[in-house]
Amino acid sequence: MDGKTAAIGRDDSWSMKVQPEVRAIEGYPVVLPCSFSHPNHTPHSSLLVEWRQGSTLLYHCTTHAGSPACEPAPHQDPRYRLEGNPREHDLSLRINSAALQDGGRYYCRVKLPGHKHASYEDKMGTLLRVEAPPRILSLSVEGSEESGFSALCEVEGSPLPDIQWISPDQLLKGVEVGWPLGQGSPSHHHTVSQLQNIHPGQQYTCSATNPLGREQATLYVLPPRREASPGTSTPPLLLLLSLSLGAKALLLGGLGVWVLQGRAPSGLSCR
Structure with missing residues (x-):
């Protein structure tokens, strides 16, 4: 230049x-x-x-x-x-x-x-542009059985990544909801996508892509456990978080746990 x-x-x-x-x-x-x-x-x-x-x-x-x-x-x-x-x-x-x-x-x-x-x-002056491949910072679930559950995918990268939600057999439409509440000021390197009306017993993949690479995270949402009989114990049911990588993306990995017991607290996060 x-x-x-x-x-x-x-x-x-x-x-x-x-x-x-x-x-x-x-x-x-x-x-x-x-x-x-x-x-x-x-x-x-x-x-x-x-x-x-x-x-x-x-x-x-x-x-x-x-x-x-x-x-x-x-x-x-x-x-x-x-x-x-x-x-x-x-x-x-x-x-x-x-x-x-x-x-x-x-x-x-x-x-x-x-x-x-x-x-x-x-x-x-000189304009400095710093670029970075997509990073999925968090994947969380909020809501209740009465109001319905939603998944939130928080992503960082530059250029700002494009986010898609994928189920095993189709593309799903998410909604950009901006910066998570309580987590600092908005940034043009961050975005949060919400997938509404997710269902226990299904899996959902958040895929973030920009010219430097791709990163994916998948939620496996298991059904809520039934109430245990008196004197018996029931093992907790899990929501698993997995990360898969695209070309030139940084290596990340993690496992999150979420227990569904009738009513789930809002804002549960798997990081």
């Missing part, structure tokens, strides 16, 4: 070059390129380098005369470090183990102490 050049401030002898957009895969490092030029800056000049995500300052370091390194601020998050050499006008930032929440717009800034109009920043 071609870079772009932005002259910032009133001194047109400055220029800064960044990438308009950078893509990363979750869990892998990514580098955000940034370089600058200014005729008054020499390899021996001091300077201050800053990177921010939106309005949040993520990284800053300072070079000093006679020192080859750019010294990070105290308590700097070690996930961030300069990939480039500021003395060679390279301010590129490396982010180790990119996460979905790292996505957003980043801005590179440089300051030259002792020079007029000494602070410059790229105004357009």
Whole structure:
């Protein structure tokens, strides 16, 4: 992808070059390129380098005369470090183990102490897109025998996964219900699909797909147990959760248990 050049401030002898957009895969490092030029800056000049995500300052370091390194601020998050050499006008930032929440717009800034109009920043910034294969975060059942049972499938991924519900012999239509109540703020990397009117004695598969892969989880809903005779014990009935993987999807696995005894509490979750 071609870079772009932005002259910032009133001194047109400055220029800064960044990438308009950078893509990363979750869990892998990514580098955000940034370089600058200014005729008054020499390899021996001091300077201050800053990177921010939106309005949040993520990284800053300072070079000093006679020192080859750019010294990070105290308590700097070690996930961030300069990939480039500021003395060679390279301010590129490396982010180790990119996460979905790292996505957003980043801005590179440089300051030259002792020079007029000494602070410059790229105004357009670099858009970082972090991509991840689908992950099924939870599969749960809610409702009662009186009101009916529904299955909820909570999924994370980028691009946002497409969710399908499958029974052994047909595709079923789910309803997107957004972010689960009580579990933080909505995110464009998360979605929850609800399958209504599920029936004991059946199995239902939640399948999440995006360009990076596919993941599936299957519920086996067993009928509620009958009331035991006095003095006898009846083993609990189980709802089993299994996960199957598509190409390039991350390996996950789990087993959940749900007991149906007449009335089931709402919001039972198998994680």
